[in-house]
Amino acid sequence: xxxxxxxxxxxxxxxxxxxxxxxxxxxxxxxxxxxxxxxxxxxxxxxxxxxxxxxxxxxxxxxxxxxxxxxxxxxxxxxxxxxxxxxxxxxxxxxxxxxxxxxxxxxxxxxx
Amino acid sequence: xxxxxxxxxxxxxxxxxxxxxxxxxxxxxxxxxxxxxxxxxxxxxxxxxxxxxxxxxxxxxxxxxxxxxxxxxxxxxxxxxxxxxxxxxxxxxxxxxxxxxxxxxxxxxx
Numbered sequence: 001x002x003x004x005x006x007x008x009x010x011x012x013x014x015x016x017x018x019x020x021x022x023x024x025x026x027x028x029x030x031x032x033x034x035x036x037x038x039x040x041x042x043x044x045x046x047x048x049x050x051x052x053x054x055x056x057x058x059x060x061x062x063x064x065x066x067x068x069x070x071x072x073x074x075x076x077x078x079x080x081x082x083x084x085x086x087x088x089x090x091x092x093x094x095x096x097x098x099x100x101x102x103x104x105x106x107x108x109x110x111x112x
Numbered sequence: 113x114x115x116x117x118x119x120x121x122x123x124x125x126x127x128x129x130x131x132x133x134x135x136x137x138x139x140x141x142x143x144x145x146x147x148x149x150x151x152x153x154x155x156x157x158x159x160x161x162x163x164x165x166x167x168x169x170x171x172x173x174x175x176x177x178x179x180x181x182x183x184x185x186x187x188x189x190x191x192x193x194x195x196x197x198x199x200x201x202x203x204x205x206x207x208x209x210x211x212x213x214x215x216x217x218x219x220x221x222x
Contacts, residue, residue, distance in 0.1 A: 031208060037153075042116075042198055042212030050208065058209060088153055094208075100145060100160040101200075101210060106153045 003027070004104035006091050011109045013078070013085070021076045021107045023091030032074035033092040033101065036060060043090060049074055078109065086111045114139045114203040118213035125189050125220050133184040133216045135199030143202035144175050145210070146184050150195050158184070158197075189220045 004025045013019045025032065031050045035043035045058030049068040063082025068074055074093075078085045088108050092101040115138040125131055135144075146158040159166050159173040161182065166173050170189075175182040186193055196217050200210040 033208065033210075040214075042214050043200075043210075044212075045209050048208045056208075090153075090155065100143070100157065102157060103147075103155040108153070 004091060004093055004102060006089075006104040006107050008107060009105070011107055013109065013111050015111055016080045018077055018079050019109065021078070021089055021091075021109070023074045023076065023104060024072055025074075025091075025093045025104075026072060027093055027095075027102065028071075029093035029095050029102075030071070031094045031096065031099075032068070033094075034058075034064070034066065034074070034076045035090045035092065037088040037090060037106075046076065046089075085109055114141070114201060114211050116199060116201055116211050116213040118197075118199055118216050120216060121214070122217045123219070125218065127189060127191060127220055127222055129189050129220075130185070130187045131189060131218070133186070133197055133199075133218075135182040135184070135201075135213055137180050137182075137199075137201045137203075139180070140204045141177065141180075141201040142204050143210070144182055145200045146173055146182070147198045147200065148193075148195050149198060149215070155198070186218075189218075191220045191222065194218055194220050
């Protein structure tokens with residue numbers, strides 16, 4: 001079954017801790033993306049990667065870091081420097097950089 | 113950057129009614145997608161439609177790129193159509209970024 005998986009579904013973090021959100025795809029897509037959604041809002045781009053070992057900042061990259069060591073995987077780390085990390089995080093992928101994007105089920109992060 | 117506006121922001125329909133959702137954008141685009149976000153947060157792809165008209169069952173979409181708008185039509189609405197509908201665009205100047213509108217929240221009642 002082809003698709004995008006994200007884990008965990010829910011994540012609770014204490015202030016000052018770094019956490020890593022997982023995103024895996026088996027669609028053989030080259031490009032992967034991380035978006036953040038706040039309540040009642042649309043999605044905003046955090047980071048994206050078009051090829052392995054390369055990634056670019058999106059509109060709201062401050063306080064986040066990513067890696068792309070494998071084509072299938074694009075983990076996102078929310079660092080303690082992110083001032084307001086409580087949000088819904090969605091990962092997406094596409095076959096080419098201008099192609100149709102498909103989304104995973106998301107991770108809800110809450111900072112306690 | 114490109115601006116995306118969706119209207120109406122909220123819509124309440126009785127089951128069986130038809131509706132039209134609108135997406136206006138401020139610049140030329142090479143990608144436009146419509147999504148349905150269900151109550152669990154999952155974004156479901158409805159249409160990839162940078163131009164032209166497409167239909168999928170009770171849903172159809174039209175994008176008039178030269179006039180910078182897109183319309184999503186929902187016919188014979190069902191309660192399962194409830195949720196938030198997003199339009200997202202990629203302008204011709206950017207490699208990968210999708211810019212989302214703030215969505216139309218649809219509630220279909222019995």
